Amino acid sequence: MTHNRAFLKVFQFVTFFMMLLALYAIFVYAPVEKSMGIIQKIFYLHVPSAFLAFFAFFITFIASILYLYKRDNRWDTIAFCSAEIGVIFCTIVLITGPIWAKPIWNVWWTWDPRLTTTLILWFIYVAYLMLRSVAGENRRSNFSAVFGIFGFVNVPITFLAIRLWRTIHPLVITGKGINISTPMIHTLIIAFVAFCLLFFWLLINRIGLEKMRLKVEEIRASIEDKIHLEHEKQGG
Amino acid sequence: MTFIQKVWAIVWKDIASELRTKEMLLSMCLFSFLVLIVFNFTFDTGLKNLRENISGILWVAFIFSGLMGLGRSFGVERDKGTLHGLLLCPISPWGIYLGKMIGVFIFMVVMEIFTLSVFTVLYNINIIPFLLPLGLIIFLGTLGFATIGTVFSAMSATTKARDVMLSILVFPISVPMIIALVKATYIILWGGAIQEIYPWLKILIAFDLVFLLLAYLTFGFIIEE
Numbered sequence: 001m002t003h004n005r006a007f008l009k010v011f012q013f014v015t016f017f018m019m020l021l022a023l024y025a026i027f028v029y030a031p032v033e034k035s036m037g038i039i040q041k042i043f044y045l046h047v048p049s050a051f052l053a054f055f056a057f058f059i060t061f062i063a064s065i066l067y068l069y070k071r072d073n074r075w076d077t078i079a080f081c082s083a084e085i086g087v088i089f090c091t092i093v094l095i096t097g098p099i100w101a102k103p104i105w106n107v108w109w110t111w112d113p114r115l116t117t118t119l120i121l122w123f124i125y126v127a128y129l130m131l132r133s134v135a136g137e138n139r140r141s142n143f144s145a146v147f148g149i150f151g152f153v154n155v156p157i158t159f160l161a162i163r164l165w166r167t168i169h170p171l172v173i174t175g176k177g178i179n180i181s182t183p184m185i186h187t188l189i190i191a192f193v194a195f196c197l198l199f200f201w202l203l204i205n206r207i208g209l210e211k212m213r214l215k216v217e218e219i220r221a222s223i224e225d226k227i228h229l230e231h232e233k234q235g236g
Numbered sequence: 237m238t239f240i241q242k243v244w245a246i247v248w249k250d251i252a253s254e255l256r257t258k259e260m261l262l263s264m265c266l267f268s269f270l271v272l273i274v275f276n277f278t279f280d281t282g283l284k285n286l287r288e289n290i291s292g293i294l295w296v297a298f299i300f301s302g303l304m305g306l307g308r309s310f311g312v313e314r315d316k317g318t319l320h321g322l323l324l325c326p327i328s329p330w331g332i333y334l335g336k337m338i339g340v341f342i343f344m345v346v347m348e349i350f351t352l353s354v355f356t357v358l359y360n361i362n363i364i365p366f367l368l369p370l371g372l373i374i375f376l377g378t379l380g381f382a383t384i385g386t387v388f389s390a391m392s393a394t395t396k397a398r399d400v401m402l403s404i405l406v407f408p409i410s411v412p413m414i415i416a417l418v419k420a421t422y423i424i425l426w427g428g429a430i431q432e433i434y435p436w437l438k439i440l441i442a443f444d445l446v447f448l449l450l451a452y453l454t455f456g457f458i459i460e461e
Contacts, residue, residue, distance in 0.1 A: 123408040130404060136393040142457045143391050149404065150384070150450060154409050158445065161412035161439050165419060225283055 008204065015197040020195035022187075030187040042100045044187055049092040049116070049197035056086025056199070057125060057152055064148035068142060076141040077214075079148055080132060081206040083125050085199065090122045113162040120158050124151040242327045246335025250309075251342065252356050260308050261343055268351040269299035272358055287431035290359060291421035295414065297351050298344070298374075299381065305343045306385040307402050309336055319393075319459075329456035333386060337451075340389075341382040361425065369424045369433065376440040377417040383385055383447045384409050417438050 033040035063079035066072075097115065109115065124167040128147050135143045157226045237245070254260055275293045313319040322332060356363055363370060385406055391402040420426075420436040 038339065119407055120411050121435055125380070127404045127408055129393070131395070131401065134397055136389070136394060136400055139458075142460065146387070146454045147391070148455055149454065150387070150409055150447070153446060153450060155438065157412040157443055161415045164435055164439070167417050 011201055012205070015194070015201045018190070018194035018197050020092035022091075022191045025187040025190045030184050031181065033184075036104055039100055039103050042096050044191040045195075046093060046096040046100065047188065048192045049089045049096070051192070052195055052199045053086050053090040053118070053121070054158075056082045056089060056203075057121065057155075059203075060086065060125075060148045064145040067145045068149075073141065073214075076145065077207055077210045079145065081203060081210055083128050083141065085202050086207060087125045087129060089199070090118065090125065091160065093118055096124060111162075112164065113159055113166055116162045117155065117159045121151075121155060124154065127151075145161055239327075240327070243331050243338070246322070246327075246332060247312075247314045247338045247342070248324075251337035252338070254343065255388040258337060260305055261346060264301040264305050264343065264347040265350045267304055268297040268347055268352055270298040271300055272351065272355060276358065283368065285370045290361070290431060291418050291425055294351070294355055294421060295377070297355075298348055298377070299345055299410075299414070301351075302340075302344045302378070302381055302385070303406065305347070306382075306389045307392070307399050309340050309386065310389045311344055311398060314381075314393045320439060322461060329459055330452055332459065333451055336390075337382050337386040340386055341378055342460050344378045344382060345374075348378065356436070363425075370421065370431060372437075373424065373433070373440070374419045376437070376444060377413060380413045380440060380444045380447065381406075381410065383444060383451060387447075387451050389456060390455070412439060416443070452456050 007076065026041055030044070032038055059082040060079045063075045063082065067075035067079060068173070099116075101110070102108050128144060129149060131147055132144050155190055272293065275289075275296070279289050279293070310319070313322060325332070355361070385402075388402055388405040388409075392398050392405060395401050416436040416439040418461060420433045420440070423432045423436075
């Protein structure tokens with residue numbers, strides 16, 4: 001336990017340091033992009049968040065399969081916590097995207113395959129979290145594991161369908177045309193590492209919190225049992 | 237009893253109870269009729285607009301009233317307490333799933349035939365020449381919808397906010413299917429070449445197969461007590 005705690009402390013410190021370094025790199029080290037100006041800097045937050053959102057949902061997918069296969073509650077906890085953090089990162093992506101798009105593309109939103117798939121992804125995992133909150137205690141894990149699998153398998157099909165839909169209608173904006181200089185790549189890598197550390201730090205803590213919550217529930221149930229027994233004794 | 241007979245027994249149970257009350261089919265048909273009417277008012281039915289929107293209107297009517305049928309599929313079993321009886325039947329979860337899914341599929345097809353005939357009259361579109369390709373698209377779409385819908389209906393029937401939960405689960409997953417259905421219907425209704433719908437057909441078939449397989453693998457976990 002103490003060993004674990006020490007590790008977490010170091011991890012927390014490294015994450016904090018990397019986040020500061022990323023901020024420095026984004027705002028001081030990286031040059032201002034010529035054609036887009038200062039708004040381009042949102043890119044360093046947007047790209048790592050997008051990757052981590054997908055990564056988090058992938059973890060949920062794998063953990064859901066493992067839960068159904070092994071019937072071990074640990075996998076259920078991991079799937080849930082990862083989905084929750086994934087939704088946060090996905091929300092960051094969906095907020096930073098339009099902020100960047102308005103001055104650059106002149107619209108807040110386009111129905112481009114990547115944008116639309118991300119939005120649908122967000123809806124799927126918000127539904128996942130809602131399902132967990134309304135499902136009964138004894139069914140929650142099974143339901144959310146099945147939905148976690150359905151939701152993730154659906155992503156590539158959605159992407160294909162939307163791409164096909166958009167190739168029939170001409171697409172105005174393509175992802176091309178952004179040339180990145182070396183300091184920009186460095187900044188992106190630093191931001192990427194920082195966000196990955198942040199993700200894992202959040203995930204570890206969230207899982208710890210969830211485990212603690214389950215334990216508290218267990219203790220509370222056993223206390224209630226004891227009180228119940230005492231009452232019965234006194235009554236009898 | 238063979239597996240097919242067992243599945244058919246479940247399907248027949250749903251049909252027989254529906255034939256006695258006629259509650260669900262009637263409300264599904266009435267609802268889709270209303271959707272067609274409401275869309276007639278919300279979109280300008282000037283001919284040019286209509287051409288763009290019409291396949292979408294048709295599928296919104298199908299999907300919304302299909303959702304009503306889905307909600308009741310397991311909801312009724314839950315309310316009347318017959319779900320436990322169903323689970324006690326000497327049949328695998330996959331058999332129960334197939335039985336319920338085929339039931340939903342049949343009710344939806346009846347509703348769709350009704351809606352299509354009303355649609356033909358109200359929107360003045362002759363669908364007879366396109367009956368075959370349109371029928372294929374509707375078959376694949378209804379199958380896909382019943383496939384994912386039955387799984388989510390079994391889930392949401394046990395939760396608190398039943399109907400809301402069902403739509404929240406079904407819609408995001410059915411997005412690729414809805415896109416493919418609306419596009420393919422659009423191409424068919426406006427006389428596009430049959431080759432043009434092939435890519436959409438592929439997506440629909442892939443969607444149906446993938447989710448049928450997933451339902452096969454996971455349905456047991458959903459109904460276990």
